[in-house]
Amino acid sequence: MTTASSADHPTRRDFLFVATGAVAAVGAAATVWPLVSQMNPDASTIAAGAPIEVDLTPIAEGQDIKVFWRGKPIYISHRTKKQIDEARKVPVASLPDPQSDEARVKPGHDQWLVVVGICTHLGCIPIAHEGAYDGFFCPCHGSVYDTSGRIRQGPAPSNLAVPPYTFVSDTKIQIG
Numbered sequence: 001m002t003t004a005s006s007a008d009h010p011t012r013r014d015f016l017f018v019a020t021g022a023v024a025a026v027g028a029a030a031t032v033w034p035l036v037s038q039m040n041p042d043a044s045t046i047a048a049g050a051p052i053e054v055d056l057t058p059i060a061e062g063q064d065i066k067v068f069w070r071g072k073p074i075y076i077s078h079r080t081k082k083q084i085d086e087a088r089k090v091p092v093a094s095l096p097d098p099q100s101d102e103a104r105v106k107p108g109h110d111q112w113l114v115v116v117g118i119c120t121h122l123g124c125i126p127i128a129h130e131g132a133y134d135g136f137f138c139p140c141h142g143s144v145y146d147t148s149g150r151i152r153q154g155p156a157p158s159n160l161a162v163p164p165y166t167f168v169s170d171t172k173i174q175i176g
């Protein structure tokens, strides 16, 4: 029977129950975390080619970020209207590797350019926002790519590759 005084002042037994409950809760959380953690692909799985998701919300207009997928650098550019217009006003037939800008982006997501950041000449990593076309510049031998990642000058034979990717929402893509 619980007396008024034992309810007001927890006994040693009450304390043990509370302490045991707290330990059980911590134990459960510690058990759940590894299970949740194990559901994410580990670094070696990602390196071997698992798809990766990229949140686009932190990338301001005019900015580029670089992520890695299958060990390759991938540039994600949030293009300005000016950059898109520049990419679309050039006659496609005049390009060394003719391809329209529309064919290199996803419909309805024209502001996002996603390309493999490996120069198609000999594999150097181009620098974003450099070169005469405000796209990418490869410092190794001077190849210049435009705001669609298409080769415009220099020895590179083809455009920067577009990796397989899809929009899983308006602000998130999955590469691979």
Ligand code: FES
Pocket: 119, 120, 121, 122, 123, 124, 138, 139, 140, 141, 142, 143, 154, 155, 156
């Ligand atoms: S590797 Fe880029 S221009 Fe040669």
